[in-house]
Amino acid sequence: MTTLLPPVAPVRPITRIHHGDEVVDEYEWLRAKDDPEVIAHLEAENAYTEARTAALEPLRERIFQEIKSRTLESDLSVPTREGDWWYYGRSVEGQQYGIHCRAPLTDPADWTPPVLSPGVDVPGEQVLLDGNIEADGLEFFSLGSFDVSVDGTLLLYGVDSEGDERYTLRIRDLGTGKDLPDVIEQTSSGAMFSPDGRFVVYTTVDDAWRPDTVWLHEVGTPASDDVTLFHESDERYWVGAGFTRSQRYLVIEVGSSITSEEYLVDAADLRSEPRSIWPRREGVEYSATHAVVDGEDVLYILHNHDALDFELVRVSAANPTGPRAVVLAHEPGRRLLDVSAFRDWGVVSYRREGLARMGMLDYATDRVDELDFAEELYSAGAAGNPEWAPPLVRLGYGSFVTPGTVYDYVVATGEFLLRKRQPVLGGYDADDYAQSRVWATASDGVRVPISLVWKTSFGTPGDGPRPVHLYGYGSYEHSIEPGFSVARLSMLDRGVIFAVAHVRGGGEMGRQWYEDGKLGHKRNTFTDFVACAHELVASGVTTPDRMVAEGGSAGGLLMGAVANIAPEMFAGILADVPFVDALTTILDPSLPLTVIEWDEWGDPLHDPEVYAYMKSYTPYENVRTDVAYPRILAATSLNDTRVFYVEPAKWVARLRAVGADALLKCEMVAGHGGVSGRYNAWRQRAFELAWLLDVLDLAD
Incomplete structure (x- = not known):
């Protein structure tokens, strides 16, 4: 032998x-x-x-x-409403990659997502991108950017074909299905259109794969003409960028493991000079989101200055270093994680007693009402909420025994609307x-x-x-x-x-x-x-x-x-x-x-x-x-x-x-x-x- x-x-x-x-x-x-x-x-x-x-x-x-x-191989995600469309994904039995689709709204006043079933045609469905077609001939395929312009006419997508997390960006005309001449190589993930669809904001990495530069690309122009919006030379920090849900600002984020700084750029004037919200201070982390309260542009800011588990404050967007209103004071053991602002209310995410929790923020009273979930162990969080003024919040929920579940939470009534629980075939019983x-x-x-x-x-x-x-x-x-x-x-x-x-x-x-x-x-x-x-x-x-x-x-x-x-x-x-x-x-x-x-x-x-x-x-x-x-x-x-x-x-x-x-x-x-x-x-x-x-x- x-x-x-x-x-x-x-x-x-x-x-x-x-x-x-x-x-x-x-x-x-x-x-x-x-x-x-x-x-x-x-x-x-x-x-x-x-x-x-x-x-x-x-x-x-x-x-x-x-x-x-055990997997429903041909399946569809719960549609997410954005603009005049419902966006969703398809998986098809025998195919490796997802298919990104959308269908038109039929009633703008109705926020109930259409119920989609495998094998049943969706009226007006448009395939935005089929990963199986894009991956044909490639040994590796990963999407690092995927965004549709606000007016719904253009698709931005970035593909990594090696596994090294460097993506090639392209723009597709959704009317013709053809790609524009714009090609941007060697980008990081998370590129996006500006609210007016005129520009693409993206980041690139340095030789150490550190995202260090935010760029502005004008659609229809050569990548060689792209403009640097922001560059971080300190190699301890990475950069990122994203538009507020209100589409009022571009926020440029600069961070290390212990220190952060954010900059605002008016979304209507992206070539303007970014202005720092709070100057960076070693050991201080913060993150900001834009809201409108009593007609005033404000920023809700989570920070850890003299607040180990973070504090939530509200400041004027025009003068963020000015007076602060404390919304949620520091509470040891309650680790504030995120605040997500909508037109009429906010969602606060935090951890307490070893579990992720979330609550609804009332702008008028600064009160946060925690959402209650029944299981001893669970995970829950807001996800898939691109719209500025919805009447409900999309939630993802699950546990070790409960498959991934999608709810819409109706803010006015406190009602949880079950949209989908991921099917597990073969007779799975959580009990x-x-x-x-x-x-x-x-x-x-x-x-x-x-x-x-x-x-x-x-x-x-x-x-x-x-x-x-x-x-x-x-x-x-x-x-x-x-x-x-x-x-x-x-x-x-x-x-x-x-x-x-x-x-x-x-x-x-x-x-x-x-x-x-x-x-x-x-x-x-x-x-x-x-x-x-x-x-x-x-x-x-x-x-x-x-x-x-x-x-x-x-x-x-x-x-x-x-x-x-x-x-x-x-x-x-x-x-x-x-x-x-x-x-x-x-x-x-x-x-x-x-x-x-x-x-x-x-x-x-x-x-x-x-x-x-x-x-x-x-x-x-x-x-x-x-x-x-x-x-x-x-x-x-x-x-x-x-x-x-x-x-x-x-x-x-x-x-x-x-x-x-x-x-x-x-x-x-x-x-x-x-x-x-x-x-x-x-x-x-x-x-x-x-x-x-x-x-x-x-x-x-």
Whole structure:
């Protein structure tokens, strides 16, 4: 019998010295993406991974078919009203990409969206863009911009065909279906028309993929004539732009992880000089939105100056640095997230007690009435509300057991109108599943929430050890919300309990929760996750040999750190596009995840204490020789511009050198989000879930 041997990356030591510390990196040569030897090594890794997992192909196919059979493949979204049209999307069985459509309003006084059914013609339907046609002949296809002019005559769209998140913008005449000569290369995402349709506002990135410039393009003119509206030279900051819902202003946003500044440009005079709302002040974040109250143009501003969890104030748009009216005073533990202004009222989004919440803002009284939802765990938020003066607010809702749901909330009556609940085929019944929240105690005494979801026919967590799939992230104040997943049912229906460790560094419990998991407190993220694993074992939910862990991107750093800290707690670890060579990356200012990330991780290039602290936890630096690692699968993409493929490639090489059973799967045509196309994405997820089930001894 032939023994299957893994690829061995040649050791080619490269020495770097920072702050007097000499580091020998044996595998940094793998960073040379254009080197045929590097590509050959990645292809060999893929071949080895495929050979090692070949026996799982029947299971992968079953899981893919399970996902497919539970999904209504030909479906339509709930139409969103904008101008004289209802806009919606179609998916068609057998087709990888969505189709963007619209149908005309029949009664401007009626805000009830038409009920659309697969296979039933929609009167007056116009296909704006068919992703399947646009993607024909491309190995990768992603839309980064999609906007229709206010008058409904032009479509703006941006396509990435490589996975590197740089988009080519084009403009389509919706009357003829033909593209105009305008072509703008190498843009960032989120381009949009001006309210009058005369201009396109877009952003571009610098060599480190940092959005740094806002441009103005006049429709029908060469891109070479485009005008710079704003440029941010400080490499710690990124820029973005968007028009207010009122269409009164263009807002240019400048931000780092801890500081922000916004500028107003009159939408009727886009060539005018942007004026700062509040001058930037180190450590102060704010965001503004325009409203009209008692006939006056005002700005509602969320800010954190002397307000850790943010405060909401109202100022004059003409004089934003003048007097402020406090609308919502700072309240510790209530993290204000966003205010969205409409003509007659606003919507305020915030977090409290670990859940996202929302309330309606009365401009006259400054009162916020919170909307009530029945489930213990849920996610809810306003979405798809382009109109300035609607009588209702479109909401998205879901939980671990409730599929994605669309409501229209009637502001005048407080009524929730159910527009659609995403169908789950195959007899799915939410009553067959349950969710709850339990708590772990971290090493410093802090209580850390854990969300659980399981199929009730296998019993209740704690009745006896069960297989557990523990997920975590814990960076950038990003919260892992209770959300439904069709693919996850393939795990739950095999008796696996899915758990989310809401560790510090995320935003689940407010701004302090984030502060306590970043910079010099980053280790809390890792030890919190380990504490959650210990709690699940101590409470009888599982055992280490029946528990797998997963995280992606910065959550992949979490996975790598946990593998070093507590390898004995897990049978397997899945790390998606993992940020495992963080110190090497953050030391190089020319790379995308560097200068703008120093506010998140610290600056090891100039600060020896930060250098020493990061070196003490970064996974690649701390691969151990004295432990038995769990099985590890690292998934990456060759064209990922956020976390380069080289990080997991180096990590796997070093893990193998100490005897770990580590696999690398590198998508050769994909980006940070993985492959494009829904069927491709389902197969990619089926591959990962089959591997996890195999680790849990549930592959039969």
